[in-house]
Amino acid sequence: MPGVVYGNKQPTELVAMDPRPLIAELHKSGFNTRVFTLNVEGGNSETVMVHDVQFNPVTDDPQAVDFLRVSADKEVVVSVPTSFVNEEKSPGIKRGGVLNVVRHEVEVKGKATGLPETIECDLTGLDVNDSLHISAVKLPAGVTPTITDRDFTIATIAAPSGLKAAEAEAAAEGEGEGEE
Template identity: 55%
Template sequence: MSTTYELKADAREQVGKGSARAVRRNGQIPAVIYGDKQPPLAIALSWKDVYYKIHGGGFLTTVATIDVGGKKIQVLPKDFQLDPVSDSPLHVDFLRVGKNTEVNVNVPVHFINEDKSPGIKRGGVLNIVRHEVEFHCPANAIPEFITLDLEGTDIGDSLHISAVKLPAGVKPVIADRDFTIATIAGSSAMKSEEDAAAAPAAAAPAEEKK
């Protein structure tokens, strides 16, 4: 699980586009905390804090604590908006996290031991079908990433979700099949070599008929 962090926020009494623009002019980011059967809470966060958290990675899979005037609320970022030109954050939605809160999150896939894959050593290519996998899990036990081991894999092999050892309580949202995460495929260079090798053999019968 990713390391948690804390953000300080100011409560916002007014909401709407005009209020949001005023918050941004003040060097802050408008945000909302919702869920856990409580009314939504409009807040304003430091632009700098939010920018570096979003672009630092793991933002949507890390539970955080937001300090709103001394009241600390555990949350999970659920969505955010970025300026399409500058990538500057414009708005963030947070979900309140209680003791029994469960969520759906997209978790990155990491691969290890590429240097121990016979297929890749022979010129094969790791073809990643899913860079992320969606899981249903407790909000306080979200894995930072899942790991697939490439040791011993050869060209033509497929790696499925069943090859991943998952923490307790973490289940893939797709539950009706053992879906593929990656394959070891032959490279285009290998195919060209195979075609070149096959060409003389194919030409031989034609020459014999002359």
């Protein structure tokens, strides 16, 4: 499989690689946030992150890959997938609420070696109609979201349709009683 290695103020290098290790890594969590050591012919190795993978539009097999050189002191911007924990400790989900994921990924900035594979979002204590914002998520030291001008929503707990109907009926009954 053809590829290219660029960045870190070094010349661009063209590479060819066996696609099997790449395919195996593609199916693991945190693929885009992981740092790899790429052994290049001639004995030297590069510390890289995957920047882009091009896929065949018919077979979905990877066709080419772009690697970005990284160093320990440089910050990178990547999209990190979100994952949700403690659903059983969410009163809203226990009552039949539905987790509505607003952001499946959050773009963050940080040193390549300190990036998390996923952003773990804790649902403990969230009730129906509650929202989980980025300010409630604990990010690793040195990792910050790229959106800093607002406290954006990552997920909400939506009311199930049965609960909405019951609340509407209760509200209608309450209005009817007040008229008598």
